[in-house]
Amino acid sequence: MAFRLGQLGIPWRRKNSRDDDPYWAFFINTPPADVANSVPELIRSAPEGNIFPTKAELHTPEITSSYVKEMARYLGADLVGIARLNSKDEQFPFAVVCAARADYDPRTSPGVGGQVPVQNGLFTTFVLSAWIRELGFRATATPHARAEQLAAAAGLGTLDADGRLVTRELGTRVHVANVILTDLPLAPDG
């Protein structure tokens, strides 16, 4: 459809409301006193569901990959890529790596706000892996020890000297979510 220009606005009128917000530092930096108030903790501790007994009809691995990436973006991932796992483990030949935009580094900001990228990443990987299981294939979302290396292998960006992911779209302000290990036939990137 034509005329899909967004809102008209005056750019220099925009100001950052977080500068005069006296509670913003609490939101980002103070860790929750009760972990039951933390949604990331809830999703992390949830059990995994069953695999649907009938496999869905799939097209070529390239088309299936484009569907998986589109679904990941629709579920809130900012970056998504697919890597081939070169281990001998035949159960999971592929890894889907999702990354979420992180204005504050979740490793150094333990507050509810600092963990929002983690929360978004967990939401994406939970629903995406559940969707792949409902397609009839194995999928498990796990916190992977080599998540950033896998993200680099999946073409999301490159690693800097500290081993952190640097991406073209978001720089280092990015949080690599849980890695989804799957046997869905996909076409790896990178």
Next chain:
Amino acid sequence: MADTVEAAKAAKPLNGTDPKFPIPYLGRSVRIVGPVVNVDMNQSPHPKNQRGELGKALFNWYHNSVSKDPLTRVSAPNHFADRRNFIATVINQATTGKVNAKPVPVTDAAAMTRHIKAVARYMGADVVAIARAHPTFMYSGSRYVQDGTAEDAYEESTPEGLVRKFPSIIVATTAWDYDKLQAHRHYIGDAAYHVSQIRGHMILKALEGYIKELGYAALRGVVTPQAAAVASGVGELGRNGLIINKTYGARIHMPDPILTDLPLVPDEPVDIGVEDFCKVCRKCAVNCPTNSITFGDKVAFNGVEKYKINWLTCYKLRPYVHDQWTSCLTCATVCPFTKPNVWWRSLAVWALHTCPIPARPLLVRALKAIDDRFWGVVSQKRVRWLDYDTGIKPGERACTVAGCTAAHEGDGQSAMVVGDIGYYVPLKENTNRFVKRDG
């Protein structure tokens, strides 16, 4: 529902007549005209159906049907193959956390209001507003959260007692994706609806947890979302019974709001011309596949003057279309306020807002004519997403891969479908015989 309302009227004193709680102004679309009986959510459609009070077909549809569509099985509130694959179960059935014993002191309520709104938006909410609580907004009976549980120490409080203790309601919600919503009555529209719904569940749970971390109470399952939305200026109530928002039109969820004692400054009801538009338009009533939306005027129901939809006929269609879709969304899709969030939409809403009220019917007729010309009197847009395609007639098969040039012979696979028309079951002519229009 009439018998329960009568029973409740006899049993307890009525709201809206207490001089300590003056009747709130709710904008031009809704007016409290008489005593309001607090709604018991155990008498609302889903709980009634869960108990089997709406008949066998609907009971089976709700409890014993697994959807054909993988995305519906992970995102819709029932029809899953395995409940553990549905994230709202995980979120809503979790134990609630404790309120922080050392509250953050709030000296400036306005600053805290700005902060809570910024927090909700940072977590991903599209709309957030604050309402001043009123006893008529509260549910009676036990706490109600769809697909989950909620309980707190104030279950025995009266509505008046709750309002005295918790004066503010936070309404935060997510909007559905416009392009996918065009495929209303199809799995694509379901995706727009259900994915934003589970996202909204997560955002509200996180916001609830954050308010408790600030050291203040956050009660769930207490407040009627529509009443809070109208009072907080999220939108106005339309003919289709949906809240129509300034930015998104009818394509927003109405999830369970948060009742809290956090010091906040409430927002005011808005006037975006929904009242004047709904008097003239009737597009949702024309398009509704079950004729559940009235063509007539407002009625006073339970002390509230509003357009009353027939929820029972709306609900009863669902088992018959289970193979094609889960959530209808037709009245939200065809609403002229439901448009992408772009400058020409803002211009139209601004024009309605600034136009003096006596001149509005003329402007509404002009906008309605434009809407009918460009979006169609009956919405039949073709939408493609992943391997879904609304251009394929229900029951038929065709190739859905964009740019595919294969021959497509054999294997029951037909060639690619051309054209711009989408097919949405049930077609209007097939449902007219079930439900008569009300004049």
